[in-house]
Amino acid sequence: MTETGDIITLGGRQYKNNGVNTYSNTLELEALTNDYIDYSLRAGRPFRPFVASEFTTGIPVSLSSLKGKYVYVDFWGTWCSPCVSMIPTLKKLYRQVDKKRFEFLGIVGNDTPERLRAFIKKHEVKWPQVLSVGKTGLIDQYHVTTYPTSILLDPNGKVIAINLDLEKLETKLSELNK
Structure with a gap:
């Protein structure tokens, strides 16, 4: 299972799960650049700088x-x-x-x-x-x-x-x- 905001890897590329578009009933994925940093409050992830x-x-x-x-x-x-x-x-x-x-x-x-x-x-x-x-x-x-x-x-x-x-x-x- 993946939740909105999660980062997933497909075919060696990283995508951000932007959730389901209820109009078209499709999962919206945002392709991420190679230098993208996945800041998160999850263990093991970097904490967003401030x-x-x-x-x-x-x-x-x-x-x-x-x-x-x-x-x-x-x-x-x-x-x-x-x-x-x-x-x-x-x-x-x-x-x-x-x-x-x-x-x-x-x-x-x-x-x-x-x-x-x-x-x-x-x-x-x-x-x-x-x-x-x-x-x-x-x-x-x-x-x-x-x-x-x-x-x-x-x-x-x-x-x-x-x-x-x-x-x-x-x-x-x-x-x-x-």
């Missing part, structure tokens, strides 16, 4: 600036109770990892600057945060629809794992932190 402003400092943060580090990307919101309940454990894990080899990055969606600023201050969140706003925000660019959504990236920017529960995340970070 540049955004860190919320508290305004300093640009990008995936390329984090190259060489494992990166834990957390899509969350201050209004999301499962997200908020994870913060104490994430704070503990963030304190434990070697900052030369690891970075955490929060991407906050469906929120206001005022709520995020107050939350960061109250809960003493120390890792970089990006406030995703509107259709040009990172939440929409990555098609994130469920909170929290988390991705662990390797030092080359490829997805290692998605949505690890906190226990599995702690185990994985401990393995990688050796």
Whole structure:
């Protein structure tokens, strides 16, 4: 089975599945160039590069600036109770990892600057945060629809794992932190 957006190979060429055209009842495939990169949130695939402003400092943060580090990307919101309940454990894990080899990055969606600023201050969140706003925000660019959504990236920017529960995340970070 293939889903809309999947990359498939036919006769040695890569195509993107654009879904079924219901008018003609045909599968629409888009031929891809040889230099096409299949960015995805799936394990083993490269994570789409980005540049955004860190919320508290305004300093640009990008995936390329984090190259060489494992990166834990957390899509969350201050209004999301499962997200908020994870913060104490994430704070503990963030304190434990070697900052030369690891970075955490929060991407906050469906929120206001005022709520995020107050939350960061109250809960003493120390890792970089990006406030995703509107259709040009990172939440929409990555098609994130469920909170929290988390991705662990390797030092080359490829997805290692998605949505690890906190226990599995702690185990994985401990393995990688050796």
